[in-house]
């Protein structure tokens with residue numbers, strides 16, 4: 001095996017995450033390595049969060065994010081919580097400032113073990129999301145799937161949380177929709193030149209909702225943090241909820257999102273370590289680190 005890097009297989013309420021320690025190295029996790037890790041049942045993941053040395057003063061690390069199809073992602077809320085838990089366990093530090101492609105994110109591990117990440121400000125302009133054509137009001141855009149006169153899903157809200165999201169509002173149980181069928185069609189719809197994460201959301205009170213997400217570059221997942229942020233912001237923007245919302249995700253876990261008065265979106269939830277290993281960032285060949293008996 002070539003020069004290996006340590007990793008931890010973790011999850012953020014079911015969102016499958018690999019936290020790769022790329023500190024002190026100049027190389028990146030190659031898309032081929034991501035595809036190989038995802039093809040192995042033991043290391044199958046939704047995102048790799050690669051921790052690199054800081055590039056910008058005032059930040060501790062640069063985080064490179066890869067989807068399971070090997071493409072890059074600008075943001076990943078559940079993955080950021082996994083990074084925080086891994087670094088907090090290693091260093092004892094509780095607060096961190098990270099740089100991602102989407103900007104600088106601050107995060108904190110609380111005394112109860114939950115982790116909050118400041119996911120920055122949402123963006124609503126059609127060019128920011130981006131959309132392929134002008135929509136002055138992105139609270140609801142013209143887009144539908146299913147028969148023209150009886151669409152199954154229609155009129156989503158669109159939001160950028162650093163990455164593109166479309167939220168389809170539904171009244172029925174979110175499990176009654178064939179998201180595995182509609183997700184890929186909508187992710188790759190020409191209206192989204194950079195593709196999009198697709199969420200169906202059912203508002204259950206002014207403070208609660210249930211969501212299911214088809215993630216760009218990863219498919220159906222048990223949770224998506226930026227989708228939770230996008231859904232919460234879009235719900236508040238369309239007066240469906242207030243600005244503080246708890247969201248139930250497909251894995252059964254729950255996330256809390258607060259859209260603060262200063263426009264920042266704070267995502268709070270749990271993270272869990274599963275096992276550790278080392279891998280070759282060029283090929284994805286990996287080995288489990290065996291725990292020594294205490």
Ligand SMILES: N[C@@H](CCC[C@H](N)C(=O)O)C(=O)O
Pocket residue numbers: 015046047067072073074075076077078079163164197215216217218223224225226227
């Ligand atoms: N699971 C993530 C979002 C991952 C990024 C997404 N697939 C994309 O390409 O934008 C989260 O927890 O936010």
